[in-house]
Amino acid sequence: GKFPEISLDDYECVMAQVERQYNIRCYNLYRTYRTTKVRPIHVAPEDWQWLIDNLWSDEQFQKRSKQNSINKSKQEMKSLVGTINIETYEVTLVRNPETGAWPSAVDVWRAIYMKANGTWSIPNGAEILNNLEEAAETHKERIAAAPIPLAEHFALVLGRKPNHSRGVGIGAVNQGAQERYRIRARAEAADQRASDAQNQAAALLEEVERLT
Known part of the structure; x- marks a missing residue:
């Protein structure tokens, strides 16, 4: 296939990072709306208006946003x-x-x-x-x-x-944090294996050239 197979642990970690980036982007948009009211140029006018009417004006959203700010400050x-x-x-x-x-x-x-x-x-x-x-x-x-x-x-x-x-x-x-460390360790191990394989191949090539 186009994409390599990944383990469930890696998949969940990747999706957690995607969700985190999405939430950060949403927060940055809301902060822009709350402070300047000016629509960013990369957001379509109809999308900006939808966010204002259906999300940011919602009382539950405002309560949740305020609580998130309090939690973040702690x-x-x-x-x-x-x-x-x-x-x-x-x-x-x-x-x-x-x-x-x-x-x-x-x-x-x-x-x-x-x-x-x-x-x-x-x-x-x-x-x-x-x-x-x-x-x-x-x-x-x-x-x-x-x-x-x-x-x-x-x-x-x-x-x-x-x-x-x-x-x-x-x-x-937090499981996501543990997965992040596991992926980092796996990446390092993979790099080491690749380096070892490259060194072994170079040694074999040198031996072949010596014998021919």
Whole structure:
């Protein structure tokens, strides 16, 4: 077929990402309507009017939007560059090129909330860092065994609510987050297999050339 077969886990993860992008686009359109009332050029006039009449003017939608804003604010903290949640930041994390290890919760906390001069951008930055370091020692095995160690580490220190680590925006027990990590691991494994196969093919070619 045109598209390769993918596992159910990968399919669900992809669909979750598609839904997330769709919701973000809808939110951006609504925010534009709420602030400027000006229709974006990429939205047809009839579509814009339909959204106003059938969605944004609906009382239930407005209540839901207000509650979503409240919930979002509870999952964010002030960082050095404005408001950021760690779910957004964790997408940019990369392995240590020397050890192959992912950054720890301590590393992430420092990266987001510690200034270049060593001071903190939030009042309790040092206190939470100390708590994260203590949790890393006290709950080392529990953190390592968690589906998403980074999220579990933050949850132990900052608390947890259903499906999320409170205040950090990471789904500590969220299936979509776990799938994201699994896909990342599979991609790395596939890259490694491809690299190994390429090296093996090069070695075989060299051997053939030597014998001929």
